[in-house]
Amino acid sequence: MKYSKATNYALHTMLFLVAHTPDKPVGVQQLAERQNVSPTYLSKILTKLVKAGLIESASGANGGYRLRRKQEEISFLDIIHAIEGTASLFDCTLDHPSECLIQQEMVKAEGQMEDYLRGKMMSELAEKMRSWH
């Protein structure tokens, strides 16, 4: 079990957009270079973020991506859910999974992780960034 590289790309892109000057859209090419990933692939990932309402895109010259919400309203969980989906990490494969005890505990455990990620906003990260980089 691993987070996908797509999630990694998405998180780093969001962090960059947050740290970057607001309002001016950033093209996928620039974003892709920083992460050593092909623009077309990154584009596919960012489209998911667009559909999730986290960023917005502008076609044409001087187009690109920019934040849609304020950075203090974007959580890690928002981004991760946009990429990985919201399904549970654990699926009881047996026939009566609706009341599966194991399943229940696994979901609770996952909930702990999600709670943390839900509370972790991009603004906080950007703050730390500024004092380091």
Add this chain to the structure above:
Amino acid sequence: MKYSKATNYALHTMLFLVAHTPDKPVGVQQLAERQNVSPTYLSKILTKLVKAGLIESASGANGGYRLRRKQEEISFLDIIHAIEGTASLFDCTLDHPSECLIQQEMVKAEGQMEDYLRGKMMSELAEKMRSWH
């Protein structure tokens, strides 16, 4: 990102071993039937649990698997780590991941889930089982 089916099999097997009469080893055939999985495949999974020291195996007639520790000393996390490994769920693929802020937060989030799983013992589950099944 999903937990593997192997983890599911391992957890259910452990739960069965805990709920079952202690001391008498249980063969992989019996364990496999309950979960609709091939004995050889399950065997491979259980061997990981053996190597992790959670259960022990006995060859030959009347052989099989039995718990090695007391059930109140076996946590969900023990089982999951035995199957999935202990590596972090998130790998920053960029060049300076040692001090990656994103990585740090992801590891913390994962730690929340692990804390829950570390505290969840098989004995507690077996308890609930008894009052249901």
Add this chain to the structure above:
DNA sequence: CAATCACAGACTTTATTTATCTATAATATA
């Protein structure tokens, strides 16, 4: 109109997971 950009879908490649098959080693018991 021409250049620039995002989007969509088909496709390929690579990696991982799941599962099978076969042969070997250990053990009980008849």
Add this chain to the structure above:
DNA sequence: TATATTATAGATAAATAAAGTCTGTGATTG
């Protein structure tokens, strides 16, 4: 001791998922 029974190991195959490419289309700017 011989035989049946059971776990283990390793090679391999099949299925699934993730990662990445390619190409064409549509929107926007200037």
